[in-house]
Amino acid sequence: MSALQQFEKDEQFIRLVRREDDVDLVVAALEIARDAQPDLDFEPTLQKIRTAVGELTRPIAMAGDDRSELELLIQFLTSDLNLHGHPESFDSPNSSYLNHVMESGRGIPISLSVIYMAIANELGIPLAGVAAPSHFLTSLQTDGGVVYVDPFRGGEIMNEVECVDWLHALTELPRAEIHPTLKPTSERKIIVRMLNNLKTHFGSTDQWRSVWRVQRRLALLSPGSYREKRDLAIVTLRAGRPGEAIDLLQSCLAVCIPEERQLLQQYLRDARKESPLLN
Known part of the structure; x- marks a missing residue:
């Protein structure tokens, strides 16, 4: 399943990812809320x-x-x-x-x-x-x-x-x-800001599974952003998903700046150690 397919029920979010116009901002915000309230x-x-x-x-x-x-x-x-x-x-x-x-x-x-x-x-x-x-x-x-x-x-x-x-x-x-x-901002930038608020809150309280749900959306909304991909890789590991984190970390290591290489390599070692424990 692709990353975008995981949000197939979130029609307005998908429209934002595709950079379509006339997005229903209220529904898009409620789709984010549903991450924490599955029966919303x-x-x-x-x-x-x-x-x-x-x-x-x-x-x-x-x-x-x-x-x-x-x-x-x-x-x-x-x-x-x-x-x-x-x-x-x-x-x-x-x-x-x-x-x-x-x-x-x-x-x-x-x-x-x-x-x-x-x-x-x-x-x-x-x-x-x-x-x-x-x-x-x-x-x-x-x-x-x-x-x-x-x-x-x-x-x-x-x-x-x-x-x-x-x-x-x-x-x-x-x-x-x-x-x-x-100046007036766009629906997409509003949703990104809402997601970053949640990312900051959950990260400050070490709620890594909640951060992971938020970060998946941020990475999809900014597919060209190395920072969002890197954060997704690290958060995926912290959220207890080392198998997924390995692929993400390897992808980041292929394009990272030299100053981050050592840190990402350590995360990759950690992910490889943790992955067999969850099989």
Whole structure:
């Protein structure tokens, strides 16, 4: 079975791998959540989004201007759906899984943003994702210029100057480096960022089987990336799959930089030692 065939049920993920357009970002995010919840039913989450759209359709239509539409949207999402960020959200992978975010109201910036965008776009409000450094945001082109919305901070609205100043204070990056990151990003890059968040969380807690499930997806989304292939090889070994790791490590050794060769050779020796034990 090929690597891609292992995800044959994940139609939106496969579309991302093939770099197709019009990917359903919510479903793609739920496909990731299903890795940790094999019996996950997408329908309750999708129904909650449809219900929100239905309740907002008339008020949005009567709003009068794009700024008022945005404010009505944010009020509903923060009050009726109780969507908000919380410092503890960063400590749990559930904050990345849209079904849990919709149930609890708590999420991290990117998962909350995906929900904001899904509902907004169904209402004709072209809210876009913004892969800002350290903190994912959304943006909207209004008659008065581009505004930035932070779902994690209760839907706070900022103009570009305010957004850059806030990110500068948060990250200490030069303002000149922040400006280029404030452009709308793609569905594929959003999913990659969600996966990297999970990779970081699971790796920091030594949950290597969970890291392995995430890393398989990252390697497929970036097939030309040596780093992702190398990480998959190492994680596969740590996840207790030495037989698979041998092939992956040998492939990496054929193209690795000299500084990594000794480390990869040690991993390969370890994999060969462990492999007979699992036969």
